[in-house]
Amino acid sequence: MLRGFLILVLFFLLGEALRLVFVLPISGGVLGMILITLTLMLQGRVSNELASASQGLISVLVLLIMPGVVGAFFTVSQFQGQWLAVAVALLLGTALSVLTTLFLMRALVRASERSRTDD
């Protein structure tokens, strides 16, 4: 478990190092996630240590994002006179983009599964 956690921390540090050295706009966490996925694909297996460490962290993901989520209640006043525009944009914009993603994926998944059965 701890050994797995060490691997995750090392990949995160590697991602951060790459971001800082090459001045990349992508966060160390996401770079680390890409790197560890590629490494595992090359290795062709994942150790139990790493799998259990990752499962542990993912199961508390909601807890880790909570301090940020609470911030939403305290930043409302900073939108000043524009809160209506912001509220409508977030509500309607997110509804539309979720709809777009679901429709596109459903149509494309159906199309690709149909073409596979035709082959």
Next chain:
Amino acid sequence: MTELLPRVLALPETLAATPILAIGLTLSAFFIGNWLFRRLGRPLWLPPVVLAAVVLAATIALLGLDYARYQHSAQWLMLLLGPATVALGIPLYQQMHHVRALWRPIVCTLPVAATLASVYALVIAWALGATPDVLASLAPKSVTAPIAIGITEQLRGSVPLMMGGLLVTGVLATLFVDLLAGPLGIEDERILGFALGLNGHAIGTARAFDISHKAGAFASLGMGLTGVFTALMLPLIWA
């Protein structure tokens, strides 16, 4: 007896000097949120993360701690978000055969949906008269926070404003995926997971892992790809 009271009243102030109070409060709110969610009969429109956040916000306000101080102490928890993001690579690897089977729909959907995720909101906010700095703060609303901070700084938006929009978007995306899946007749966990991660970043991804391991892996993929794509695209089209 009389000298005890001032000391008791000063407790929030004194204990707030160490991060452990913020961590204790966050953990408690997390469990209370989950408990409330079950008591209310698992309402789709009120996920545990929102309930927990309401409880936590109310507690912070009641104790008279201000948010900046709470957040400063809670950084101990948020530090773990880095390794936790890396951890998303493991389910992604384990589900790679499912991802390979769907690579074409994923590659076609991503650029369109990730671009529209910010364009819809930008057009609506612009039409309603939002100023350029507010628009710049709304643009990365579907991107995972650490990447979004970098984008907002580059576009000269306000980071606190962006964080507010980001968090509301994450919660709304989770709600809309849950609410729309039924009427649209979508049961495919791969599609639901991908939509959760693409639109709702870490908040949507956390929800996807509630659905299943497979949905979580697709959410991680959606979140990662949206973050990378938006970070490269937004600064280019921002004229």
